[in-house]
Amino acid sequence: MTESKPLRADARRNRARVLEAAESVFAARGTGAPTEEVARAAGVGVGTVFRHFPTKEELLKAVLFARLLRFADEADAVVAANSPDPGDAFFGFLAGWIEMAGAKNAYLEALSAAGIAVPTSGSVIGERLIGSLGVLLGRAQDAGAARKDLSAEELIPVIIGMAKGAEHVGDDPVRRARTIEIMFDALRPPGRSLAE
Structure with a gap:
């Protein structure tokens, strides 16, 4: 079995540009946007795109993986920051996960x-994400900002449902925010809502 050679610096830059452009193009035009448009946005030829990603599906998988990895890194940073307001940190993290999940579902x-x-x-x-979720949930529970009877594993299907609910609302940011807050109220201790 032969090992693949590391990419040259210019090839690494081209690959990074293609991934960045693909994420931007797919966010704006959907995952059905043509690879040629990704190449134009990256400032490279379509052959360069296919040298790094032999099929469009390989490009979609690479963009999805890069997004998920970036979100996991952000989650680690939120945990490390140890916010003085654990409820804000927890619900902010959930809001980010819901937004990320909508994009992930499209891919x-x-x-x-x-x-x-x-x-x-x-x-x-x-x-990594479940670990971060568990830490943030535990801190929010200790601060009285989240229900005590929740576990991180139980929240995964809840997050999936919330992401679908947010997608259903569409692009209206006010309605999305309101819908998410209504859903978040179910995760707060009884009798406690956002208004408190």
């Missing part, structure tokens, strides 16, 4: 439509 649906299976649970990134 997973596009890959699934192409017959590509992407592992979604038990991954290293997933374990």
